[in-house]
Amino acid sequence: MDGDRIEEYRKALNWPSKKLARELGISPLTLQRYEKKAKEGTSQRIPRYLELALAYLLLREGKSSTKRVITRIALPDVAGALLPMIGHKKKYFEGYGLDVSINRCDTGTEALDKIYGGHADVAGAARGLLERYKAEIVDVGIILESRAAFELLFVEEPNVNLSDFLGQSLAGFADAEIICPKGSDLTNLLEQVREICSPEPTIHEVKRQEAIDKFIARASEIAVRAKKSMTSRRSQSSQKAGGNLERRLMYIAWDPITRRVKEKVDEHLVEARFQHVKTDSFPLINKALEKNLFYEFHLCCSRRWFEENPSAAFGLLCGLALAQSDYENSPFMYLQDLWELYELKKDENDVKKDLKRYDVVFKPSSDFIRRLGKKNGTQNITVINYRDLKNTSVADN
Numbered sequence: 165m166d167g168d169r170i171e172e173y174r175k176a177l178n179w180p181s182k183k184l185a186r187e188l189g190i191s192p193l194t195l196q197r198y199e200k201k202a203k204e205g206t207s208q209r210i211p212r213y214l215e216l217a218l219a220y221l222l223l224r225e226g227k228s229s230t231k232r233v234i235t236r237i238a239l240p241d242v243a244g245a246l247l248p249m250i251g252h253k254k255k256y257f258e259g260y261g262l263d264v265s266i267n268r269c270d271t272g273t274e275a276l277d278k279i280y281g282g283h284a285d286v287a288g289a290a291r292g293l294l295e296r297y298k299a300e301i302v303d304v305g306i307i308l309e310s311r312a313a314f315e316l317l318f319v320e321e322p323n324v325n326l327s328d329f330l331g332q333s334l335a336g337f338a339d340a341e342i343i344c345p346k347g348s349d350l351t352n353l354l355e356q357v358r359e360i361c362s363p364e365p366t367i368h369e370v371k372r373q374e375a376i377d378k379f380i381a382r383a384s385e386i387a388v389r390a391k392k393s394m395t396s397r398r399s400q401s402s403q404k405a406g407g408n409l410e411r412r413l414m415y416i417a418w419d420p421i422t423r424r425v426k427e428k429v430d431e432h433l434v435e436a437r438f439q440h441v442k443t444d445s446f447p448l449i450n451k452a453l454e455k456n457l458f459y460e461f462h463l464c465c466s467r468r469w470f471e472e473n474p475s476a477a478f479g480l481l482c483g484l485a486l487a488q489s490d491y492e493n494s495p496f497m498y499l500q501d502l503w504e505l506y507e508l509k510k511d512e513n514d515v516k517k518d519l520k521r522y523d524v525v526f527k528p529s530s531d532f533i534r535r536l537g538k539k540n541g542t543q544n545i546t547v548i549n550y551r552d553l554k555n556t557s558v559a560d561n
Contacts, residue, residue, distance in 0.1 A: 171199050173218045188217050212474060219475035232263035233476035238275035238284035241268055241420040243522045244308035244461030245288055246502055250487035260479025270372060273347030285469040290349030291460040301464040302535060305528040308461035311454040312521040315422040317415040317445045319382050339363040340412040343370045345421055356456045372425060375415050379429045379443065382413045387438040420506045478536055481528055488526040495519055
């Protein structure tokens with residue numbers, strides 16, 4: 165931050181120079197020198213610890229800087245987007261000097277690519293995707309945890325219920341063709357499933373339209389086969405036993421994407437009059453998959469944005485903490501708002517199930533806190549916890 169911001173912050177606080185200097189722990193002459201150089205057009209960069217101390221004072225006094233830091237946030241369509249969206253909706257970020265815009269995308273990779281390409285400052289993504297971008301990002305922290313964040317979609321054949329294959333073990337995934345969104349973290353998570361199953365399933369990433377096309381093609385094949393089987397009782401009994409099944413086609417993704425794929429495929433099935441074929445989906449909440457799939461959704465920011473705007477990064481942290489507190493007071497309402505935004509039809513029971521599926525909680529990363537608190541090695545910022553944000557302090561080591 166340059167010295168020309170000091171006067172701006174002082175005016176936002178409505179303090180005289182002597183009081184601000186005293187609160188910052190510097191001499192009034194030093195403060196005046198920064199402001200004087202700024203007016204002369206030779207603005208001097210102020211030390212990091214002063215910049216963070218100024219951000220703290222604004223937080224403590226409930227003020228905001230008049231100059232906004234543009235903050236572009238890229239978020240996939242997942243429940244993990246909830247806290248940033250609450251912070252934006254309630255203008256918590258705005259209160260700490262951030263001018264936030266939120267852009268939606270399909271996957272965490274797409275969101276992280278926006279940071280890499282300079283089109284976003286902050287992005288949300290699953291933990292397993294962050295490693296590839298570690299040179300470009302700073303991990304802000306976890307904003308969602310879940311063992312049941314995904315749903316399974318499959319084409320159900322006449323007289324064959326795929327749920328029979330999916331019990332307490334992963335046997336139903338053996339030799340299956342498993343597809344998931346391109347750019348998601350699911351390929352990493354599903355590696356453990358592949359290691360357990362025999363024969364191994366094939367796992368590969370596809371774009372949303374490719375998934376829809378695959379399901380429509382599979383439904384067409386099943387419909388033709390079902391029609392032929394009606395002429396042969398022997399063939400039909402074989403199908404009941406599951407002996408005539410092709411490799412099972414399964415699509416695994418997070419809730420909004422799965423539902424959108426299902427809607428498109430169902431529309432086609434109705435138009436094509438495939439009366440005996442349907443798509444079905446259910447949450448992956450059986451014990452076998454809960455043991456093997458654990459979803460951690462993180463928020464991260466561009467290193468460049470962080471270095472240029474550490475006070476804004478501090479404001480991002482505070483805004484998320486306030487959003488967390490808000491969510492705890494009205495989780496049902498906010499989840500309803502989220503699904504309405506994603507244009508998903510969910511009744512009251514669906515939303516209540518989601519309350520059990522998702523642990524929406526903000527856990528700042530130790531690296532993010534350490535970076536924020538690194539003020540020339542002399543001072544440190546500590547956020548006690550989000551429930552007692554007023555205890556946020558700037559304290560000597």
